[in-house]
Amino acid sequence: MSLSPQSQASCSLNSFHHQMASTPSCPTTSASPELLLALKRTDSTFEEIPVIDIRDARSSDPVARRKLADLIRDACINSHGVADEVINDTVEAAKRFFALPEATKLELDIHKSPIFKGYTALLGENTDARGLGDLHEGFDLGWERPIQNSNSYESDTRDDGAMTGQNVWPASLPGFKEAVLRYYHQVLEVGKLLFPLFALALDLPEDFFDNKTTKPAAIMRLLHYPPQSPTSFETDPEGRQIGIGAHTDRHDPNLLSPHFFAEEQCFTILWQDRAGGLQVQNMAGKWIDAVPIPGTFIVNLGDQFSRWTNDVFKSTLHRVINHSGAERYSIPLFFGTDYNVLLEPIPTCITPGSPSKYALMTAGEYVRSRLEATYAHSVAV
Ligand SMILES: O=C(O)CCC(=O)C(=O)O
Numbered sequence: 288m289s290l291s292p293q294s295q296a297s298c299s300l301n302s303f304h305h306q307m308a309s310t311p312s313c314p315t316t317s318a319s320p321e322l323l324l325a326l327k328r329t330d331s332t333f334e335e336i337p338v339i340d341i342r343d344a345r346s347s348d349p350v351a352r353r354k355l356a357d358l359i360r361d362a363c364i365n366s367h368g369v370a371d372e373v374i375n376d377t378v379e380a381a382k383r384f385f386a387l388p389e390a391t392k393l394e395l396d397i398h399k400s401p402i403f404k405g406y407t408a409l410l411g412e413n414t415d416a417r418g419l420g421d422l423h424e425g426f427d428l429g430w431e432r433p434i435q436n437s438n439s440y441e442s443d444t445r446d447d448g449a450m451t452g453q454n455v456w457p458a459s460l461p462g463f464k465e466a467v468l469r470y471y472h473q474v475l476e477v478g479k480l481l482f483p484l485f486a487l488a489l490d491l492p493e494d495f496f497d498n499k500t501t502k503p504a505a506i507m508r509l510l511h512y513p514p515q516s517p518t519s520f521e522t523d524p525e526g527r528q529i530g531i532g533a534h535t536d537r538h539d540p541n542l543l544s545p546h547f548f549a550e551e552q553c554f555t556i557l558w559q560d561r562a563g564g565l566q567v568q569n570m571a572g573k574w575i576d577a578v579p580i581p582g583t584f585i586v587n588l589g590d591q592f593s594r595w596t597n598d599v600f601k602s603t604l605h606r607v608i609n610h611s612g613a614e615r616y617s618i619p620l621f622f623g624t625d626y627n628v629l630l631e632p633i634p635t636c637i638t639p640g641s642p643s644k645y646a647l648m649t650a651g652e653y654v655r656s657r658l659e660a661t662y663a664h665s666v667a668v
């Protein structure tokens with residue numbers, strides 16, 4: 288495991304904080320609420336994405352789990368437990384889907400689904416509002432219940448308020464739905480390991496998110512990025528047409544032009560192939576390559592966490608430019624809370640000097656509003 292200097296620094300700060308918070312006799316308990324909050328913040332000038340082994344998330348030792356929680360932020364995670372075969376089957380399924388004729392894919396056009404499930408054509412999304420459309424196509428799905436002892440899945444008939452509804456599936460691809468949902472449910476388990484770590488990192492009880500994530504509002508996407516010309520920066524110096532435009536959870540009401548679209552959920556677990564092209568911006572404004580590392584997933588913090596933690600967990604701006612010369616495939620899975628959960632600031636994230644910034648709304652209302660904004664520039668085909 289290699290950790291960047293930044294993550295080691297934040298690790299030791301967090302351990303320091305943990306000692307202060309958990310040891311009543313500690314002389315430093317008089318530290319101000321502002322200092323305690325500052326120690327939790329994820330703002331960072333990292334130069335590389337830290338690689339974190341998450342096997343201790345399953346440890347029965349609370350000290351080991353706490354140590355891991357001190358590290359967990361935007362990171363590349365290994366020892367996640369999802370088998371290569373499960374990943375490969377899903378990538379093959381994605382390749383078969385995107386190779387279908389455009390007209391067949393458009394039968395599942397996402398604009399036809401009131402809850403944003405199905406196919407997004409090339410340029411159908413415009414993640415950065417200054418952009419001219421994203422150079423990727425996608426396929427979106429949500430939760431479906433696995434039927435016990437079978438490879439089948441029941442449609443989602445749960446009442447999730449603003450986002451209730453069913454997935455759509457291609458009729459002509461045997462095995463597609465099974466492969467994709469097998470991956471979905473296994474990565475969902477990885478997400479369930481991370482929520483207690485995030486709770487610990489915020490000095491909350493480890494089970495804080497349990498009753499808020501009973502019906503995981505997890506949206507998964509299969510993404511396909513055609514290669515971009517290596518000289519695209521000459522014809523498009525501002526990068527207005529790239530794989531996925533710059534976006535973040537940082538929806539700052541003070542920005543004159545709030546052009547960054549949001550990652551709608553608490554955090555994302557992303558698989559990417561070897562093509563590379565994902566870049567993350569650090570707080571100094573420098574784009575850092577998220578270099579693909581076989582066997583790992585990338586975790587990045589999402590906008591719901593920003594709202595919930597009053598920006599203590601701040602997500603980073605990211606984008607994709609596929610200059611590899613090859614087709615690129617990736618699979619983000621966005622983890623949210625149950626859609627009926629009210630996103631009210633977590634008490635450990637509010638201090639007199641850092642009052643609540645965001646209007647209250649439910650997670651479902653929030654996700655819906657972000658998706659409506661993302662697809663507003665394109666129309667049904
Ligand atoms: O494809 C990737 O690597 C990133 C995808 C992404 O950022 C998104 O779908 O929000």
Ligand SMILES: [Fe+2]
Pocket residue numbers: 534550605
């Ligand atoms: Fe993203």
